[in-house]
Amino acid sequence: MVAKIVDGRKIAEKIRNYVFIEVNKFYNKYDIKPNVVSVIVGENKESTLYLKLRDKACEKVGISSTKVKFSAEVSEKQVVEKILELNHDKNVHGVLIQMPLPSHISASKIFEVLDPLKDVEGFTPENMGRMLLGDEFIVPCTPFAVLKILEHEKIDLKCKDVVILNHSTVVGKPLAALFLNRDSSVSIAHIFTKDLKSYTKKADILVSATGVAGLIKKEHVKTDAFVVDVGIIPTEDGVVGDVERSVKEVAGKITPVPGGVGPVTVACSLLNMLKTFKNCLK
């Protein structure tokens, strides 16, 4: 048996088409297009790459994206003041904070200040809490992308044994909440897990987001499992994921790297921009 490779680019295209149509509907009705602002502090190679991809995606669907750039030495107070200004600016329909922030700026302080209605990435405490409480108002883009992929492949999540390798606030913890909201059984393992294989081996759905190239081998995976590879690791031979090629021999479905979760995450970011735009028009 060879696993079906799930084409993330195709899923992303469907989502982009939907956003494009919606954006134009609003433009025809109200003569207004979404305008989102990215707040960037300092320089970061990886996030610059992601930003470029996102800007390109925004352009394609008619979302205008602008940038507010600070040097790495800016004070927390100055960033907070800018966020407050963006909260009140009627011409701004969504705000993104580029992570990671320099260590002297508290991410939790910044996200406490950001208006939850303009929170494109779903990282404000209020949006995180609503999600945990089962009210998925704005969901962080990577967990959202994982859900969209499973939805596209028509996987019923109820009763499934799901294993997530990641317990960060950006991926693992929100994703666990999303699966629990859908009555999956959920296990979260990570770098401090004693016996990783005892977890991965029982997964109907295995979501790996460790950032360790090739960590997941075929002996880790149950026959016919759905393997979602969230790893994006740059190497000399291009970008690779957490999952070794041999896994294709046992898994039922698998998302590739590149061309899997990555493009869907960018597309889900557009979906969230559409959401915050609609929030602002209410």
Next chain:
Amino acid sequence: MVAKIVDGRKIAEKIRNYVFIEVNKFYNKYDIKPNVVSVIVGENKESTLYLKLRDKACEKVGISSTKVKFSAEVSEKQVVEKILELNHDKNVHGVLIQMPLPSHISASKIFEVLDPLKDVEGFTPENMGRMLLGDEFIVPCTPFAVLKILEHEKIDLKCKDVVILNHSTVVGKPLAALFLNRDSSVSIAHIFTKDLKSYTKKADILVSATGVAGLIKKEHVKTDAFVVDVGIIPTEDGVVGDVERSVKEVAGKITPVPGGVGPVTVACSLLNMLKTFKNCLK
């Protein structure tokens, strides 16, 4: 081997003593005592019993607790208005909403309105979100009690395999976040789990909150596991838990019912009242 029975009443007493001392410290300094208000809609036997226990505990530590009672037919708008009034009342230092609410009143609507600083039960989206983000400001009482018990027994949670049987917003989901914040590996199973035993059997720490009397038998439990029984089920022979007596033969430590998680939960409610009181004084 016979499991050590963890005495919840003793842990609760320690917590109450701490709250008593703190409340008196503030009284001596500012001549003010905490005043919390419970909002009760309609009648509910079980919650009435819990309320009585909590009122008694409040009295013991010098917290004044008053009640606002509505008939089951009250409109959502009226309850929302009352919450807003309590938010602004300087003589109110904490608010509890008695659950469950009648079906025509949305709990999420009510908790969205409640001031997070006065949220004794940690159920507002903002407090839930902060907890998921690793900032444990006010934590729901039952998950808080489970943590306090493990802390009292000096259990290092890092790297432990934890299994939680419950995926509600009151117990399972917040408790999972708390364990993940401490680098445990966490599995959440529930009524839709295919093979319960495959989960329970691997747990170093097993937290059962199913409400099914005697569901957990000795064949479900790993040798030397710490079993926390959150079940409180009234029967003809008194209150019992999820865990069958025979589990004592294999577990390392076990919390009894009654006298385990129950009294610690009430005590943790006092800790949260102290917290919201301090928030109001800032």
